[in-house]
Amino acid sequence: MHISSATPCNCLAFRQAARHVSQAYDQALAPFGLRTTQFSILVHLAQSGPWSIQALATRLVMDRTSLGRTIKPLERDGLIVTDVDSADRRVHVLRITPLGQTRLTAATAGWAEAQARFETAMTPQRAASLRETLTHVTRTEF
Amino acid sequence: MHISSATPCNCLAFRQAARHVSQAYDQALAPFGLRTTQFSILVHLAQSGPWSIQALATRLVMDRTSLGRTIKPLERDGLIVTDVDSADRRVHVLRITPLGQTRLTAATAGWAEAQARFETAMTPQRAASLRETLTHVTRTEF
DNA sequence: TTGACTTGCATGCATATGCACTTTTATAAG
DNA sequence: CTTATAAAAGTGCATATGCATGCAAGTCAA
Numbered sequence: 001m002h003i004s005s006a007t008p009c010n011c012l013a014f015r016q017a018a019r020h021v022s023q024a025y026d027q028a029l030a031p032f033g034l035r036t037t038q039f040s041i042l043v044h045l046a047q048s049g050p051w052s053i054q055a056l057a058t059r060l061v062m063d064r065t066s067l068g069r070t071i072k073p074l075e076r077d078g079l080i081v082t083d084v085d086s087a088d089r090r091v092h093v094l095r096i097t098p099l100g101q102t103r104l105t106a107a108t109a110g111w112a113e114a115q116a117r118f119e120t121a122m123t124p125q126r127a128a129s130l131r132e133t134l135t136h137v138t139r140t141e142f
Numbered sequence: 143m144h145i146s147s148a149t150p151c152n153c154l155a156f157r158q159a160a161r162h163v164s165q166a167y168d169q170a171l172a173p174f175g176l177r178t179t180q181f182s183i184l185v186h187l188a189q190s191g192p193w194s195i196q197a198l199a200t201r202l203v204m205d206r207t208s209l210g211r212t213i214k215p216l217e218r219d220g221l222i223v224t225d226v227d228s229a230d231r232r233v234h235v236l237r238i239t240p241l242g243q244t245r246l247t248a249a250t251a252g253w254a255e256a257q258a259r260f261e262t263a264m265t266p267q268r269a270a271s272l273r274e275t276l277t278h279v280t281r282t283e284f
Numbered sequence: 285t286t287g288a289c290t291t292g293c294a295t296g297c298a299t300a301t302g303c304a305c306t307t308t309t310a311t312a313a314g
Numbered sequence: 315c316t317t318a319t320a321a322a323a324g325t326g327c328a329t330a331t332g333c334a335t336g337c338a339a340g341t342c343a344a
Contacts, residue, residue, distance in 0.1 A: 009253070010260050010269060012182050013276040016203040018160035021302080024284040025153040026302085035329065040154050054292060061158035066331045068293065073329070090292045090339050111151070117284040118152050122284040127152060130275060134155040137272075142166040142259040168332085175331080179300065196322060208301045210323065215299070230323040232309045 014137075021118070028114035032107035033077075035069055039111060042104040045096040046081060052091045061138055079103055156279075163260070170256035174249035175219075179212055181253060184246040185259045187222060187238040203280055221245055 025036045033040070040060060045051065051059065056065040071094065074080045079100030087093035096104070119127050167178045176184070182202060187193065193201065199209040213236065216222045221242030227233035238246070261269045 007257060007261070007266075007270070008273060009167075009178075009182065009185075010257060010273060011163050011178050011201075013273045013280075014156075014160040014163045015178070017276040017279045018156040019203055020280045021153050021156045021262075021284075023302080024153075030303095036153050036157070037330065040151065041152075052292075060154075061161055062330095063332045064293075065295085065333080070330065088292085088340070092293065115149065115152060116284065119149070121282050121284055122279070124149075128149070129291095130279075131150060131152060131155045133272060133275075134159040137159045137264070138155075138162045140263050142163075142256065142263050171334095177299065194322075204300095205302045206323075207325085210325095213299065218340080229320085230310070234323065273288080 024117065025111065025114045028110040029107055030110075032103065032110050034103065034107045036072055038079075039104070039107055041067075041071065041074065041094075041108075042079065042100055046101060046104055048085055050093045050095045052085070052093055053059055056094060074100070166259065167253065167256045170252040171249055172252075174252050175246065176249045178247065180216055180221075181246070181249055182212065183209075183216065183236075184221065184242055184249075185237055187236055188243060188246055192225075192235045192237045194227070194235055198236060216242070 022036055025039075029036060029039055041056070044056060044059060048059075053068055053071075054064050057064040060067065069139075071080060071082070075082060078097055080094055080096050082092045082094055085093050122130065164178055167181075171178060171181055183198070186198060186201060190201075195210055195213075196206050199206045202209065204212075213222060213224070217224060218241055222236055222238050224236055225235045227235050264272065
């Protein structure tokens with residue numbers, strides 16, 4: 001079987017689009033010293049209160065070990081802190097710091113700009129539809 | 143401005159979907175010792191003949207330096223070779239080897255299985271439409 | 285209480301990804 | 315021919331990502 005005679009790879013299409021879109025958001029966030037992944041982590045910590053690593057990883061559709069390493073720079077820069085849960089010392093609870101909140105607030109301006117550019121280019125309706133489709137894909141088991 | 147009162151992040155939706163889909167394809171390719179990115183590189187080299195690093199990177203929507211490092215494992219394992227272009231010695235030409243071709247042919251079975259599962263779950267029509275949308279996004283400047 | 289099992293994280297290993305900067309080679313201006 | 319410029323890759327640095335494995339802590343049955 002030759003791929004040339006078959007359907008183009010869906011996975012490649014996803015990865016390329018994700019790289020392309022990520023680049024735009026990363027550039028918009030760069031002046032504030034955050035990557036898109038880091039921004040997402042801060043947003044979720046700020047909005048939904050403290051999370052354990054496992055819980056946040058599931059929420060963000062990441063591998064637990066990936067998140068565990070991704071938070072290191074945020075910890076180092078004092079944007080988040082990890083506390084050991086007093087009730088269950090296996091659990092490491094992630095919490096955003098005031099400094100992290102400040103950084104997040106500032107970076108949100110950059111995010112909003114990238115988001116606006118995307119929405120303008122795609123049309124808000126198409127963007128919303130696409131987000132819905134992507135979310136559906138994310139929740140679908142193959 | 144609070145994100146909670148705004149539109150969810152488009153970028154996060156792309157990245158999560160890409161991670162989720164990539165995981166499925168990676169698992170299907172794992173028995174053949176290839177990652178999805180590596181598989182894509184081999185497919186393009188097998189189909190469109192030799193490419194320079196820059197040209198292939200553009201084609202695959204990757205950063206030149208990312209591709210430069212990604213091909214290292216493929217070179218190491220003898221699946222591809224790089225030759226210096228005799229006409230322009232700045233150019234490094236990438237070429238798939240017979241071993242690479244063999245590996246690619248074998249791995250294509252795994253790829254086809256993942257692809258089939260995706261198409262089944264999404265419906266071929268929806269999958270095709272989604273690929274088209276993703277390609278459009280990839281080609282759009284924000 | 286103690287041993288089996290489960291759960292939550294960390295670490296080793298490997299690839300993926302991109303920016304800034306450097307090196308090598310080609311090309312065009314003078 | 316020499317020099318300025320441009321083009322193609324490579325390197326240093328840093329984060330992103332996930333699998334396999336190891337370790338610590340909690341749970342529950344005997």
